Amino acid sequence: MMVRRSRSPRGSGEQLRGEIISAATQLLVEHGTRDAVSIRAVAGAVGVTSPSIYLHFADKDELIDAVTAQYFEQLDEVLGDAGDGLPDPMDRALAQGLAYVRFAIGTPVLYELAFTHTPNCDKESMVDEVLAAAAFMRFSQTVQDLIDDGVYPAGDLVTSVLELWSAAHGVASLMISKPHLPWGDDLRLAETVLRSVCVGRATLAQ
Amino acid sequence: MMVRRSRSPRGSGEQLRGEIISAATQLLVEHGTRDAVSIRAVAGAVGVTSPSIYLHFADKDELIDAVTAQYFEQLDEVLGDAGDGLPDPMDRALAQGLAYVRFAIGTPVLYELAFTHTPNCDKESMVDEVLAAAAFMRFSQTVQDLIDDGVYPAGDLVTSVLELWSAAHGVASLMISKPHLPWGDDLRLAETVLRSVCVGRATLAQ
């Protein structure tokens, strides 16, 4: 049943924009399919007609970009919550890595969308990258602390971050796309992989 | 320009089937987009009309399944070529892991398709899994050899395979979806991650 929302007051065009992004996100989560997101479906969920979407987004691509941007912001918050209050870099790295995997497998369709959707490649990809950067930089700080602590070998910071990110992403992504494999009940496998990379990377450098 | 192929002789329906799969694969590779594969496009590429496709596949999903199945078979061959003649399990594991990553990033759209497309879930997913199993079992043998050699800790074999697979998949998948990140020119980062997991996993177990 579609409920017609009441008209927004003058200044508050921004509010509908937010509702649209949330509706698109919710559609993805609930239907579990990428193509549950059509302009019509989103508009219907918000309680508005489809052309209204174009008052807030140039086209569908821009809407999807906004959805993934918000998703990356949420990811950053999750990493923040997971790492705060853990002074030991190794503990923090592990906690953030596991939080990353947990967040990903908790929202599989969104995660896949964020890592499959190719934005308009030139400027758009930059925007995407910049918004992802909050989480990226947060994790980079953790890795820097690992290096300062001597746990992780010194070297190019970004490269080190990519190594650990690849490990976390690998577990999350594979768990999402092949859920029937015997992953076990918790994230022990994820923890093993993350720990192994940290420990092994340190050993390799010696 | 579309070339009408001549009619197949009586028994050789199988031949067209193969051509259809190849054409679909090629369309994906050349256009670099998932939705370059439509029944019409595939039929056109083969030189046949669209209804002909349905003489060989029940529906589009079954065609896509066949494409990914063939892709997994190719993957198995690649792993075989990479590992043959390397008696040391560690060398072989590394060679196969790097070959995996190289194969994946060489055919990014197919790789994404194979790891995103959700088959009909019940029986179909089994078929998919079984066909993937050739590569899976080949790599499992390598990991078993690693264990026998004492490089990798004893324990559940499948779990160990998943750990290493996750690592290789993580690098490959992230390189594909975020190609603008500074991955370096060759697969050194992939090698580092794979080595780290092996070494680190051994250290953890002690």
Place this chain on the structure above:
DNA sequence: TGTACATCAGTGAACGCGCGTTCACTGATGTAC
């Protein structure tokens, strides 16, 4: 050897559908005088 017939790979035309997007519009809200 010749003819009638069954087979079946492939055709041509069409179906209904949902999609992204456009365009002229409406009508409540705020502002100027």
Place this chain on the structure above:
DNA sequence: TGTACATCAGTGAACGCGCGTTCACTGATGTAC
């Protein structure tokens, strides 16, 4: 204080498109007699 007007968030109807799929058919090939 009252009225005319500009603004602009949102509407309703429609566009063209490409899609997956269906259906009655054609016509070359092989087979039975």
